[in-house]
Amino acid sequence: MQPLTQCLFLFSTHSCNYTCTHGMAFTLQERQILGIHGMLPPKVESQDIQAMRFQKNLKKMTDPLEKYIYLMGIQERNERLFYRVLMEDIEELMPIVYTPTVGLACTQYGHIFRKPKGLFISILDRGHVRSILDNWPETSVAAVVVTDGERILGLGDLGCYGMGIPVGKLCLYTACAGIRPEKCLPVVIDVGTDNETLLKDPFYMGLYQRRDRSQAYDDLIDEFMEAVVEKYGQDTLIQFEDFGNHNAFRFLRKYREKYCTFNDDIQGTASVALAGLLAAQRAIGKPLTEHRVLFLGAGEAALGIASLIVMAMMELGLTQAEAREKIWMYDAHGLLVKDRAHKTDANQEVFLHDSPGTVQTFLDAVNTIKPTAIIGVAGAGPLFTHDVIKAMGSLNERPIIFALSNPTNKAECTAEEAYTITNGRCLFASGSPFDAVTLSDGRVFIPGQGNNAYIFPGVAMAVVLSGVRHICDTVFLEAAKTLAEQLSDKELAEGRLYPPLSNIREVSLQIAVKVMEFVYAKGMAFRYPEPLDKNGFVRATAWNTDYDSLLPDTYDWPGVSFSPIK
Numbered sequence: 001m002q003p004l005t006q007c008l009f010l011f012s013t014h015s016c017n018y019t020c021t022h023g024m025a026f027t028l029q030e031r032q033i034l035g036i037h038g039m040l041p042p043k044v045e046s047q048d049i050q051a052m053r054f055q056k057n058l059k060k061m062t063d064p065l066e067k068y069i070y071l072m073g074i075q076e077r078n079e080r081l082f083y084r085v086l087m088e089d090i091e092e093l094m095p096i097v098y099t100p101t102v103g104l105a106c107t108q109y110g111h112i113f114r115k116p117k118g119l120f121i122s123i124l125d126r127g128h129v130r131s132i133l134d135n136w137p138e139t140s141v142a143a144v145v146v147t148d149g150e151r152i153l154g155l156g157d158l159g160c161y162g163m164g165i166p167v168g169k170l171c172l173y174t175a176c177a178g179i180r181p182e183k184c185l186p187v188v189i190d191v192g193t194d195n196e197t198l199l200k201d202p203f204y205m206g207l208y209q210r211r212d213r214s215q216a217y218d219d220l221i222d223e224f225m226e227a228v229v230e231k232y233g234q235d236t237l238i239q240f241e242d243f244g245n246h247n248a249f250r251f252l253r254k255y256r257e258k259y260c261t262f263n264d265d266i267q268g269t270a271s272v273a274l275a276g277l278l279a280a281q282r283a284i285g286k287p288l289t290e291h292r293v294l295f296l297g298a299g300e301a302a303l304g305i306a307s308l309i310v311m312a313m314m315e316l317g318l319t320q321a322e323a324r325e326k327i328w329m330y331d332a333h334g335l336l337v338k339d340r341a342h343k344t345d346a347n348q349e350v351f352l353h354d355s356p357g358t359v360q361t362f363l364d365a366v367n368t369i370k371p372t373a374i375i376g377v378a379g380a381g382p383l384f385t386h387d388v389i390k391a392m393g394s395l396n397e398r399p400i401i402f403a404l405s406n407p408t409n410k411a412e413c414t415a416e417e418a419y420t421i422t423n424g425r426c427l428f429a430s431g432s433p434f435d436a437v438t439l440s441d442g443r444v445f446i447p448g449q450g451n452n453a454y455i456f457p458g459v460a461m462a463v464v465l466s467g468v469r470h471i472c473d474t475v476f477l478e479a480a481k482t483l484a485e486q487l488s489d490k491e492l493a494e495g496r497l498y499p500p501l502s503n504i505r506e507v508s509l510q511i512a513v514k515v516m517e518f519v520y521a522k523g524m525a526f527r528y529p530e531p532l533d534k535n536g537f538v539r540a541t542a543w544n545t546d547y548d549s550l551l552p553d554t555y556d557w558p559g560v561s562f563s564p565i566k
Contacts, residue, residue, distance in 0.1 A: 021079070022080075023045070023050055023077065024050070026044070033552070047084065051081060051088070057070065058093075065101065065108065067101070068097070068105050071096060072117075072167075084545035086175045087545065090504055091501040094451075097168050097172075098168045098169075099406045100153075100432045100433075102153075106152050106162055109205070113203075118163055119186070120160065120188050120206075121190065121220075122191070122206075123207065123212050123216060130231065133227050141231075142180075142184070142232070144236060144237065144239065145170050146189060146238060146241065147162045147165050147242045148162070148190075148242075149163075149190070152165060153165075153242070153379075154405050157194050159193030159198055159204070160188055160190045161198065161204070163188045165242050166187060169456070173456075176457035176458070177508040178508075178542025179457070179460060183464070187224075192209040192211040193206060193211055194211045221251065225238065229259060235469055235527075238260065239264055239460070240261065240264070248263050248265060256470060257470055260469050261471065264452055265300050266300045266301070267304055268476070270306075270307065270476060271308065271452075272480070272483070273305040273450055274309055274312055275498070276429045276484075278481065279484045279496075282487075286372075289316050289323075289326075291372040292328070293371055294328045294330065294366065294374050295374075295376075295377065296330055296375070296378045297331060298329040298331040298336055298348055299378075302375070302377045302378075303348065306327045310324055328353065328369050334360070335365050336352055337356075338352045339355055363387050372396055372399070373399075376402065378405060378412070379405040380405070381409070381411075382411070382414075384403055384418070385413075386421060393421060403430045404429070404450050406431040411432060415428055415435070416434070416437045419439060419445050419495075420437070420439065424495075428447050428448065429447065429448040429449065429497045444494075447496075449501065450498065455476070458508035459511065461509075462475075466520065468525055469524075469526055470524070474522075475515055479511050479515055482510060483498070486510060512538045513535045516534045
């Protein structure tokens with residue numbers, strides 16, 4: 001740990017609760033009333049100065065994990081200051097509080113742990129989940145993000161260490177869409193881990209046992225869902241995050257008609273990827289229905305994206321069968337075809353095709369199927385090789401290349417590789433951020449980041465404000481169309497397929513408004529009276545970072561005098 005970080009750590013562990021809310025911004029009266037006068041330096045400091053100090057300290061740090069630790073420490077001590085700085089520099093700081101650095105933080109969670117930020121519910125707590133929820137200090141929770149840590153980004157089973165993901169997601173609920181932070185609850189369901197390294201790590205903070213895959217696991221999830229709704233209400237949003245493929249799909253099917261729930265890895269990823277394709281069709285001038293898409297990977301992300309593409313194509317006039325014929329998938333066992341030796345699961349069967357011939361590699365699949373777009377979601381590293389990218393450039397005037405796997409070292413290719421090999425003709429998007437690319441002829445391309453953060457905060461804000469009980473896939477179709485509409489022609493010409501992350505707050509609010517309009521129009525909203533001016537309502541509701549006054553209300557009693565009677 002760097003000396004500066006060590007000093008900040010020691011300070012944070014010894015500061016009292018009151019001084020952790022405003023820092024030196026407490027007025028003299030507030031300090032006197034709260035009994036903290038003298039516990040702070042005499043200067044009453046503005047939030048502007050606090051933010052300047054915060055930003056200056058961040059700029060001194062070069063290590064992303066050190067920045068993460070510092071940022072999370074500020075969140076613990078001064079929540080409004082944390083969100084102000086995050087919102088003002090979201091493009092720079094999102095990769096720290098979210099992917100890719102949050103993945104590194106999860107792998108080191110037990111080593112950098114300072115203060116719990118959510119609820120830890122273990123398989124040993126069966127029968128007592130409601131009492132654990134009762135221990136959470138906030139009584140009015142509107143949104144829960146829950147993980148069991150089995151499939152954290154592209155890093156695999158991190159068990160209890162997965163808590164960093166719900167914490168990071170909910171940071172973006174607030175920073176991007178203005179959902180009040182006290183309305184958000186991060187949760188880890190700890191049922192053990194199959195990660196051998198963690199089971200031997202003395203700093204691991206979860207259960208030292210193999211992952212429980214028995215009926216007890218399902219019973220615990222059932223109990224958790226029931227307890228959340230019983231405590232916080234039927235319209236409480238429950239977002240599933242980074243569950244293993246098998247559990248992700250079956251829980252989505254099991255719970256979507258019973259609870260207000262969605263799976264971001266399936267539906268959020270699908271929405272942001274579709275938005276990128278809708279933007280690409282603007283650049284190419286070729287309708288979505290004329291594209292052929294080849295996926296590298298056939299798990300929850302690929303299947304979620306494919307299903308939403310099919311829905312979008314059907315809206316444009318294709319039948320479901322016609323749309324599915326345009327979707328192909330290639331996984332670790334080869335191309336998904338009807339006669340392949342390796343067994344496919346039920347979720348993949350709708351995308352099985354007759355074999356197109358001998359396909360032994362992903363490059364063979366590209367040359368045989370001749371896709372207009374390749375989408376990488378396998379989390380297996382740089383499998384969009386030079387030859388694959390070159391083949392896409394030979395087959396298409398404007399090849400679409402989406403390397404969406406996270407974190408950065410799991411990406412299928414870099415932005416520089418995609419633009420250089422195709423001589424700037426490709427339409428590129430990635431899951432993790434890449435810097436702008438300058439080609440030898442001086443052209444500059446700004447790669448789009450297909451980040452779920454464009455989608456889930458705005459959708460969540462709309463769902464929470466509208467009282468939606470069940471979230472259908474058409475909500476994510478509407479969100480995708482709205483996101484694509486936010487991209488200007490100038491930004492599209494720069495190589496972007498998404499608006500700049502610096503505009504994500506406005507983009508999220510626009511998505512919240514459009515989704516609100518959609519759910520009320522379709523009778524999916526249950527919060528009445530319906531706001532007539534939904535745009536004004538969303539913006540007025542969005543949380544801001546101004547400090548609240550902690551002084552008691554004062555007022556005069558009209559006509560009453562406390563002066564002595566003469």
